[in-house]
Amino acid sequence: MASKVNSHKHRQTFINTTFESSIDSTAVEEKLFGHSVEEDDGPAVFICGKCKLPVGDSMSWDGSEASEEEHNQIRLKRVTDNVVVGEDTRLHEVSKKSPCLVVDLFCRGCEFLLGMVYSSTPKNLDHKRLAFCFNVANIDSYVLGSASQRLAAEGPKEQPVTLEYRGVVEQQLTEMKMLVMSMAQRLEDIDATLQD
Incomplete structure (x- = not known):
């Protein structure tokens, strides 16, 4: 019983520290895509790909990655309460030389797997540690201000x-x-x- 309590306290500490990051996300974004998030039309809201609950937004942006070994991912520093951090730590191998310990992220509304949090990484993947990493295939996004449909004016030259x-x-x-x-x-x- 005491070990479960200690494990729960450790997990609680882990969850609270995931909101901090020392990575300069602007530099990473510019290197990956040649532009920064701020240059886009407006802020984006990220939603669950299954039930469409909001899970985060681009104001918490920490970077993104696209690699052959792994799914395309975006990293956020903060997420909404609709994201549940799993309890079980598992081994995840990005490549044969890069084993990591991760905890899965689930949608609170539909329990859909959204991504993971890297709790332990080799040095070359330290930028992913303690950030919310969402699989791009499992989420959708909406850019604020991107709506273009309007009602037709009643007169030809209103x-x-x-x-x-x-x-x-x-x-x-x-x-x-x-x-x-x-x-x-x-x-x-x-x-x-x-x-x-």
Whole structure:
């Protein structure tokens, strides 16, 4: 029983330290893709690939990797409460010379496997340690501000109401009023002529 308590305390300490990282994610991102995350259209929200619950966002970006030995991954410093850190540590071999100890990450809503946290790595993989590593194939993303669909305008040339536009409309209304008054005067004249 005492060993379970100690193991639980160790795991709790491990989970709390995953929110810290000393890696410069901007440099890694520029080397991998030739641009930084900040240059994109807007911040991205990462969601579970199965049930679509949000799991993190690009404001917590720590880097990404694409390699032949392993799945494409993104790393985040922080995640939402929808991500559950597994309890069992397992051996994961990125390559034959790079064994690692990892803990799986699951979606709280559907228990879908999202990725892993590397708890122990060889020196060449230290940049992955204690970060939330999501498999790109298991998550989706939405870039804020990327929506482009709009409702069709009711008129062919709808314009916003500005002071200039308002002045043009008032002038047209004044001209129409004068025309109607002129026509009314002519009708009165015609009516008077017919009655005589």
